[in-house]
Amino acid sequence: MFELNLNLAQEIDKAQTFDLIIVGGGPAGLTAGLYAARYKLNVLMIEKSFISGGQLTGMETIENYPGFAEPVLGQKLAQDMEEQAKKFGLKTLNAFVDSLDLQKEIKEVTVGDDIYKAKAILITTGTSSGKLGIKHESEFTGRGISYCATCDGPLYPNKKVLVIGGGNTAVKEAIFLAKYAKEVIIIHSGEKLMAAAPALEKLQEETKIKVMLNSSVKEIDFSDMNNKKFKIEDSSNKHTETIEADGMFIFVGTTPNTKLVEGKLELEKGYIKTDCSLQTDIPGVFAAGDVIVKELRQVATAVGDGALVAYKINKYLSKL
C-alpha cells in the first residue's frame, strides 16, 4: 500500500492587511500560527516548500518529541501540526517570498507579482543543511551529491553510497539509506559519532553500514559518472585513499536561512538576534525557532519559541 499526500493551495485575499504574516512553516512557524489563530488574529503563514514542516519533512522519524512513545514520522508530525493550526483559522500559502519591506508601520511581503501586508511579521525560516565546502559540490548537487535521503534514496537501489557527518541526522539517514543501498559508509571527521544513544544502538544492528572515523572527503572526481571517486583523508595520519561509490549524502552542520533579512535585521554569525520577547531590532518584526541566536535547536525548542512569540505578538498588536 502506498501513501497519498494531498496539499492544495488555499485562496488568499491579497487586498487585506493581516495582523501577522509568518515567513517559514516549520515547527516554530506552525506553533506560532496555531497560537496566533487561537488568539483570533488574522494570520497568514507563507512556506517556500510545497508542504509545511521545514526540516521535519526531510527526516524519516523523530524520537525525542514528547508525547510520541513510538517514533513519529517527520512528515506526519508536520502534517498534523498544520492541520491543527488550520482548524483554528491559520491561512497558509506555499510560495517563495522574494523580498520583505520591514521598515514601514505596515510591513510588506513580496511574493512573485503580489504584495501581502501585515501589522507584524514573524521570521521562522529555520536552517538548511550545511555544505561540505569542497570543490565541485554545487556543480554535482542532484547528480551524485544529495542532502535529502527520503527524496533520493530510492534512486540508489543496490548501490554504494557515502554518508558524510556523524551527528544524529547522519546516522539516522544512513540507516534509512541502507533500506535501498547495498553498502553505506559513514564518513565522520571526529573520533566518535555524535548521534544519540538510540540511533547508535540501531546502527550496531546494521550489517550494510560501515563507519570511517577521523576521516573527511577532500576531493571528488566525477569525470566518469559511472565511476565516481572520492578522496578520503584520515586526519590522524594524513593518509589518503580513494573510494569508489555511486553517491554521497551530506548531513553536516547547518546554515541559517537569513538571506531575506540580510542587511535588514541585526544578525550574529548569520543568526537573527532577538530580545527576550523574541522581537528583533525592528518593532513589530519578530523571529523564532532555529533561525535565531540560541543554544539548542530542536523541534521541542522551536515549538516553545513559537508559543511564546505568538503570545508576545498578540500583546504587541493589542497596544497598537
Add this chain to the structure above:
Amino acid sequence: MSLLDEKIVSQLKDVFKGLNKEVNLKLFTQEIECNFCKDTHNLIQEVAATSDKIKLEVYEFQRDKEIADQYNITKIPALVVMDEKDRGIRFFGIPSGYEFTSLISAITLVSTGAHQLKQATQDFLNNIKKPVHLQVFVTPTCPYCPPAVIMAHQMAYFSDYITADMVEASEFTPLAVKYNVQGVPRTVVNETEFLEGAAPEEYLIDKIKASL
C-alpha cells in the same frame, strides 16, 4: 479495499466542487509486465469517482497503439489530463505519495484554467513558437518534487508548444539512467538542458531559452 480513505475522499469532493469544465483522464495501461499499472488504474478510478466532472477512459497500451501514438505515450502506466483539448499534461508512473497533489492540481488546472504563472513568464511563453518538452523526474517520497511538476504542467497548459511529463524515476530506470537522474526533482528540457531542484520559474525559463 479502497486506496483513498474517507478523509481524502471528502477533501477531494470539496476541492472538486470548484471544477468548471469537464476533465478527461486517459489512462494507458496493460495487465502484465507493468508493476504499477494496476495500482495506478485503481487510484485513478477512485479519483474519477469523486466528481461527475471527471471522465475516465482506459486504453490498453499495446492493443490501442494508435491512440497511444496519437498522445505520444511511450511508456506505462501513463495518464493524460485534458479538457476537450490535449494540453500536453502527462503523468508517467504512479502519481502517489506527494505526487498525488500534482495529479489533483493538474485536474483542477485543466478544469478551471487557473494558473499561478508570473506575468513575465506568461509574456515569454506567449512568444514561444517551437516545441518544448519538459520531463520532470520525481520520487513519490520527495516533498520538493510537486512544485516542479505543477510548474511544468502550468507551462504546458499555458502554451500549446509545451508538453510536460511527470516521470516517476524508480519505475523507469533506463530513462533515469539515460538522463543521469541521481537526485530529484530533475527537469530535462528538450533533451539538452537540465535543471536540478524545485527552482523558481525564472530558472526554468532560462533553461527553455537555452534549449531553443
